[in-house]
Amino acid sequence: MSDIVIIGAGVIGVATAHALTARGITDITILDRDSVGSGGTGKSAGIVRCHYGVTSVAALALASLEFFENAEAELGQDIGFEQVGYLVGVGPENVEPFRASLANQRSLGVDTREIGHDEVAAMWPTAYLDDFATFCFEPRGGYGDGYATAQALATSLKAKGVTIRQGAKVTEIVVDGDKVTGVRLADGEVVPAGLVVVAAGAWSVPLVSPLGITLPIQPIWVQEVLIDPAVDLGAPPVFSDLVSKQYVHLRGGEMLFGNSSGEGAMTPIDDPDVYPSRATNETVELVVEKAMHRFPGIEDPRLATTATGVIDTTPDNNPIVSATGYAGLFIAAGMSGHGFKIAPALGRLMADIMLDGDTTLPHVVASEFRLSRYDDGEPLVSPFVYHGATGIR
Ligand SMILES: Cc1cc2nc3c(=O)[nH]c(=O)nc-3n(C[C@H](O)[C@H](O)[C@H](O)COP(=O)(O)OP(=O)(O)OC[C@H]3O[C@@H](n4cnc5c(N)ncnc54)[C@H](O)[C@@H]3O)c2cc1C
Known part of the structure; x- marks a missing residue:
């Protein structure tokens, strides 16, 4: 049994695992129905910038820059950052x-x-x-390569003892009452886990809906x-x-x-x-x-x-990085078209929420990314509204 299962080996799943290993946790299994970087990550334009009006998002982008700038030295591989x-x-x-x-x-x-x-x-x-x-x-700023970044992180994770299983489709998140206990794969195998992170992009929605969790993605x-x-x-x-x-x-x-x-x-x-x-x-x-x-x-x-x-x-064009009503079950999805540039720090945010319930990332308010913000009427929107532009500014 792994302590932690992460569903999805896109840049968010591997960045979350990377942040967990930085905190000394390596008993992690990442499951992907296809392969590392095969989702939105592999198709990303990869633009990297900090130009955001939402303070917490600008701060995530800023913290991520340090990763992009130092990744080649840290991971020993070119991640394609220009x-x-x-x-x-x-x-x-x-x-x-x-x-x-x-x-x-x-x-x-x-x-x-x-x-x-x-x-x-x-x-x-x-x-x-x-x-x-x-x-x-x-x-x-500049642009990166989502696929190369996810692959480099995956290689580094494997060297640290993290298990990455490709061609492993999760069909069910298994719970016991209000606590997560693992996931079931398409072939019926159950992978037990104390903590489960759903980082499966738009495919996260049907994974959690049987549990009564509605993701507005x-x-x-x-x-x-x-x-x-x-x-x-x-x-x-x-x-x-x-x-x-x-x-x-x-x-x-x-x-x-x-x-x-x-x-x-x-x-x-x-x-x-x-x-x-x-x-x-x-x-x-x-x-x-x-x-x-x-x-x-x-x-x-x-x-x-x-x-x-x-x-x-998502309705406010910002990610959901959140605990759920089930102990041990977390969501990191709804990147709204700008998940690449914030992925390194967002992985750290997810790891911090899992381990501490909060983050010490400078200028990042963890609760602003909670799933319940939509029901609470507290969407995460920029106070500096650009006329005629999309909401990801
Ligand atoms: C065309 C395009 C341009 C973009 N341009 C930019 C940009 O310029 N800058 C920027 O910051 N962002 C950009 N983005 C967004 C960014 O690429 C994404 O936000 C980010 O890559 C999402 O990563 P992810 O890990 O959340 O999702 P994904 O990369 O989609 O990963 C999800 C993974 O989950 C797996 N999965 C799904 N269902 C299951 C299941 N049941 N069991 C197991 N595994 C499962 C999938 O196979 C997939 O590998 C762009 C995206 C696109 C598509």
Whole structure:
């Protein structure tokens, strides 16, 4: 019997195990129905930034940066983190909340500063910038590789004695009264455990619903478009464009565009296993139109390919990291499309809640992530509301 079973070997499951091992606990079994990083983690755009209005989330992103910066030395493997910096551009309607959010971020220790058009033009010489009012730049931001990060963590966990079982689908969480006692696998095997963490993204919902636990998590289909600029753009920062509502960064020389408004931005689906693997023609057209508006300096762009994935979104666009009404049963799910950048610290938050009921992570209020916040009417939302942007700011 393992003391702890973690369901899901995405970046959240392995980060939770990593944090537990840092506290000397290695009697852990991670179970995945498929393989390490096969869920949303392996499809992630991997953008890393601390630009959040919710203090606890900005603080999780900041604490996670230290992991990304030191992971190669600590884990002995390249996790694919490219620290090219992170740039945000806003229109006049958002200058006020933008500046207030920046001030809050700086008060937490985030290295971010407002910059002007000239500086941005030097970073992205191909971009049209006249419709932005102002920008900020985070030099410690960039993008990572979800799959490589999860694999590196898994390798390190195995070396510490953690068991990772792939192709092990959990079909039932086993309880005795109001206490968890283990999980049952698809072949009927019961894996006993004193503590169980459900870190299975959108698939967490049906795992806990037989226990009377309702997770307000909606699977959302997201589409990305990769454009070959046919020129070498160097290594510009990730660019969050809150005027055209899109983000872009380079991946292997191609420009990866995510669209955050209009056609195909966020499509709710019923089953997180059933969605098209290619972006729709309408989405491609919209992304290309936005890309051409923003980057007129790229003269001969070509559509390279498209990519899609599923995110597990909660009503307030923030994760659920929580105990439940069952002793020993915990939830770390509902990452709402931004779980990669906060995963290292979120794993620590989950471990702290499991072991201590609270966390000592600076500026992180553990109770803000509790499942009951929705019923309590206390959603976790930013006080600095950006007009026209998604809720993950
Ligand atoms: C297209 C896309 C772009 C994104 N871009 C960004 C970004 O730029 N920055 C950022 O921070 N985040 C981004 N995200 C979000 C981020 O990647 C996710 O929040 C994060 O990877 C989620 O990790 P997870 O471990 O919670 O879930 P997952 O990686 O989905 O892992 C869940 C695991 O549970 C397993 N599982 C499911 N059911 C069972 C079961 N019954 N038994 C056993 N195992 C089970 C699955 O096989 C899976 O491996 C993006 C996501 C997508 C899809």
